[in-house]
Amino acid sequence: MSDTTVDLRSDTVTRPSVAMRRAMAEAEVGDDVLDGDPTVRALEARVADLLGKSSALFFPSGTMANQAALWLLGEPGTEVYAHEDSHIVNWEIAGTAGLVGLQMRVVRGAPVLEADALRAAFRPASIHAPRASLVCAENTHNGAGGMVTPLAHLQAIQATAAEQGLPVHLDGARLWNAHLATGTPLADFAACASTVMVSFSKGLGAPVGACLAGDAAPMRRAWEVRKRFGGGMRQSGILAAAALYGIEQNLPRLGEDHARARRLAAVLAAVPGVQVVSPDTNIVMCDLIGGVTASEVVARARSAGVLVTAWHQTRVRCVLHLDIDEAALARASTVLAEVMAA
Numbered sequence: 001m002s003d004t005t006v007d008l009r010s011d012t013v014t015r016p017s018v019a020m021r022r023a024m025a026e027a028e029v030g031d032d033v034l035d036g037d038p039t040v041r042a043l044e045a046r047v048a049d050l051l052g053k054s055s056a057l058f059f060p061s062g063t064m065a066n067q068a069a070l071w072l073l074g075e076p077g078t079e080v081y082a083h084e085d086s087h088i089v090n091w092e093i094a095g096t097a098g099l100v101g102l103q104m105r106v107v108r109g110a111p112v113l114e115a116d117a118l119r120a121a122f123r124p125a126s127i128h129a130p131r132a133s134l135v136c137a138e139n140t141h142n143g144a145g146g147m148v149t150p151l152a153h154l155q156a157i158q159a160t161a162a163e164q165g166l167p168v169h170l171d172g173a174r175l176w177n178a179h180l181a182t183g184t185p186l187a188d189f190a191a192c193a194s195t196v197m198v199s200f201s202k203g204l205g206a207p208v209g210a211c212l213a214g215d216a217a218p219m220r221r222a223w224e225v226r227k228r229f230g231g232g233m234r235q236s237g238i239l240a241a242a243a244l245y246g247i248e249q250n251l252p253r254l255g256e257d258h259a260r261a262r263r264l265a266a267v268l269a270a271v272p273g274v275q276v277v278s279p280d281t282n283i284v285m286c287d288l289i290g291g292v293t294a295s296e297v298v299a300r301a302r303s304a305g306v307l308v309t310a311w312h313q314t315r316v317r318c319v320l321h322l323d324i325d326e327a328a329l330a331r332a333s334t335v336l337a338e339v340m341a342a
Contacts, residue, residue: 039237052187076101085143146283204246
């Protein structure tokens, strides 16, 4: 890929900075599976403190951490309630069925999960229908364009789940962005769920990794579940050091990505035949209503050196991140506006 290419496909495409690489190279390490890695322990303690949870566990990926939470909180042969456009439903290759033996029950009716829609989706008890065992929320909501679920709404979801005796898992891959966009403390968001996943390889710029944090009871079993999934790592302090660097150095700057997303959205919203979802955070979703398909826009933009994603047949996704500076934003704005107008 050319160094002049502007890559807006995801905030996972960032490359570790020189300073982050230095932190990785200098990390104190040990065998995390045998004796514990000191840098991993430091990361887990930091995340648990930020989220106000009893403990946290480092995972290779957010998907694995999500699936571990489903294993911990769900029950095989039962249903999990989640929004129809959530990551757990659409982008984890049916792990809930293949790994955990759970059936997804999707909740419709709003861009993100809401308490009223969740309550309406619960099925009456029947010998012909599986019980529910878990509710999954997502904040920010990737499929809705990085939309934030405000704290009051998340609290209402937790209360609605509690009415049915159900725990909540929060897919907080971009919870960092929700925190910066609203000023809501991370721990307040996390208090609305029994387990919370946060990712380091998105807005924080680390090359890999996520943590699952939670209450004492489920987290006592989390290490065993990670091991079962093949997620035990050895000198993983090298990776944990990147995550720690991201928390301390890159978390405070996420507002820059949000501001650039709003500016890109404003440019593209002015293009005839394009409807833009007003961004809460760093994701810009563009709905094409003029006849061109998302795949055509992706191909034309690529030929002009700008990479974006076809989210579905008529929706294009653009994601701002720490590798996109003012010059890259200006170029992407010009190219995408021209391509979409054509």
